[in-house]
Amino acid sequence: MKLIFALAMSVASASVLAAVSVKDDVGATIALAQPAKRIISLAPHVTEDLFAIGAGKLIVGAVNYSDYPPEANQIERIGGYNGFDLERIRALKPDLIIGWATGNPERQLDQIKSLGIPVFLTFSKKMSDVPTVLERLGTLSGNEAGAAKAAKSYRDQLAQLERTYAGRKPVRVFYQIWDRPLMTINNTQIISDVMRVCGGVNVFGTQVDLTPKVDVEAVLAANPDVVMTSGEPGMKTDWLVPWKKWKNLKATQNNQFYMLPKDSVNRMGPRLVEGGKAMCEALEKARQ
Template identity: 50%
Template structure:
């Protein structure tokens, strides 16, 4: 091409460049109500909770995850990433060293003072707080938007919602079952009505006997459990094994849950993490409540 031809084409090329749409800023409101803004999709993400790391992978952004916290064990790839401490106390210097362009945290699980410190440093911080089953799908879509993996995230969210709908259609209208969900033995901890596990119980036709408590993970006493007389006790514990302490309730043979043999266990990874696997845990809970219904005394004619 001659110099004269290039001069004639220059105005046309400039016009074409100017006509290209500028990349829009990414703007997403997080669960704390703050709006997170990114100029471009995140490429270096740090997760501040095990459930967050799992959500990031499920949203198709696992290759953008550069750091996690302790107990980030699923999927397997998450185990191999650098750790920046635990969700209840993380190492801010270690986070900064990873040079993230997005940090995703857990509003009720991360220390408020450390969250405030990160915000004061100007780190782009997105907080999750999924208190209801539907919130998991919403978080997937939000992470997909922030990471530029919208198609994968939308597909994962749609699959999750369809599965949730199917479980609700099958179990939510079943005869109600009074349930005590035990998180831990000492102190004796349960879940309040605003906690996502309480929503799982409702999905399965269960009724959380401590649903009126507003704390997410309140401490109760043995006398309160005995007074509530649950038909079912479900324990989680710390790992895949059934905790021995769930059988301590057998000291009270007149309690309905004990008298009918309704002392159950669900692995905590399936019920205490706000991820798509929550519905795996929900399926187990629903099956357990069906067992409890089958053990009810036959109605007298």
């Protein structure tokens, strides 16, 4: 009887240990009976996060634009900007779906949640939020050791950036994310925090909208030291043409226009520190 009781207690303890629970970035508690074995990623940075912590093998479905690391291109696609294939998602039998609170349309997220599958939402506002997400995903996927290693590497690199650029002369920046209509970002966007780490100041940081529309006159009135955007390597510089005609703009006078690597600076994943290095180097040039 003692042996049976001991075995029963052992099984019960194992069950308790297998259960995992974390809060996501919008405050919802995600509880799983055991670490996830089949995960669907609804954002490129989520896919990168999972591969970074050693959980890439658990991804059974991802959005069309999940393209890094290269192995991610082999994952089954479940949709993209125009919507998700709910039937395909259901057929893949995920036990966890990881989305993007501000990048996935609310209507689509509601449809996903209606499937009854746990949904963990990410939304990093600061560079320092990224490693915390890695650790939470490590808990949910049973990859705590890999997550701890990835988080430490990220934090170490971020700390180095902060030490290097602390106290630098502020540089006022207009960050262009679209040209027609002309759009930028506010201080809630993680790119603005990258600027802050580098000693940059977002000239439209106090805007209410995450991605506010602005006009040329507003940019001219703000008169930034630097105009930045992001894009693919070798991308044409057509976006510069409208700005170069404004001779009273400080950025034009000093030829301070920079294109940053799109994916590393825009995705709130482990490569964000690489994007941070690129931005910091650009702003350092602007100070010279």
